[in-house]
Amino acid sequence: MTTRRSQVDEFVALTPSDASYFRAVILFGRNVASYKFALGASLIELSREERDLVPLEDLAVPFARHLTEHLERVDTQGTSASSRFLDACRSFNAGELTEDALRETTARLGFQNVIDAFHVVGGGDIPVRFFEDERRQNGGIRLTDRLHELARTGQGENLPAEVEARWRLVETSWDLNLPARALEVSYEPDGELLVVNARANDRITLTGVRDALNGYQKGRCMYCGAGLSIAGSGGSTVHVDHVIPRVLMERLGGPRNLDGVWNLVLACASCNLEKSARVPGIGCLKQVYRRNEYLIGSHHPLRETLIAQTGPDSAARKDFLLAAYSEAVPLGVWDKDCREREDL
DSSP: OOOHHHHHHHHHHHSOSHHHHHHHHHHHSOOSBTHHHHHHHHHHHHHHTTOOEEEHHHHHHHHHHHHHHHHHHOSOOBSSSOOHHHHHHHHHHTTOSOHHHHHHHIIIIITTTHHHHTTEETTEEOSOOSEEEEHHHHSEEEEOHHHHHHHHSHHHHHHHHHHHHHHHHHHHHHHHOOOGGGOEEEEETTTTEEEEEOSTTOEEEEEEHHHHHHGGGTTBOTTTOOBBOSSSSSSBOEEEEESSOTHHHHHTOOOSOTTSGGGEEEEEHHHHHHHTTSBOOTHHHHHHHHHHHHHHTSOTTHHHHHHHHHOSSHHHHHHHHHHHHHHHGGGOBOSOOOTTOTTO
């Protein structure tokens, strides 16, 4: 199976942009706590304010806010049995700690590891810096020009929703504390949501499918490569498309779950409407396979869901896609084959 580091290298190398590097940090970084998500969300927020040097006391404000908001929804925000900092956030939520006290505690305890670890992905540092650590010299971090430029782009507008979606997936898997294979993510067409069947009839809404998938497609239409905007401004309207048309389940009685995450992609309105109930050219399967492998390189529960849906190793997953494609060909083949899209 592809190693995490080589997968990250491929993800970035095909489109070596600052957006790809930022996404690699959020989508592929290992997590023992949710601090990296809180820092990523805070960096984008502060960069839009044109901040340069950010003292830890100022960084503490959005950082703690993101964490306290998530703690109100899901109390488990890491794999460690205890955390003095998270306990302080819980005390704030309970009305036992003031904002000033939370800010001071966050500046003192909240950044002990995350600042050093933020740019580490797959066992090594990415070559791009979104901030410089100036805690010793100036008591904070300095946001880089590359972060400011990224935040001003259309892709930068998508990043907060992508961070939030990734955070929701990870914290839910921690909170349920079930065997990985017991966490299966399902797609609900009404509302276009990803949900997880937790225990018995307990279904938990994770996130919108657009937010969860956009980063792995690098904010672009699966078929034509047009820029997509899940933030609601710029780019094309985002459609959720079934690569193998959903009608196959009804018309041909196929046994495959075509509502599975493996078969869902994001497309611009033009491509989605033009494709209709046809399959794309077989060249698009390479793109779908690669996107699915990126998802599998992610943490539970999406990783285990895709493995359960498509196969335990890369060869089995390729065979699965080819078999599904061959079943769908009688529905008609759309002439767009994505061969021009070797960059996903």
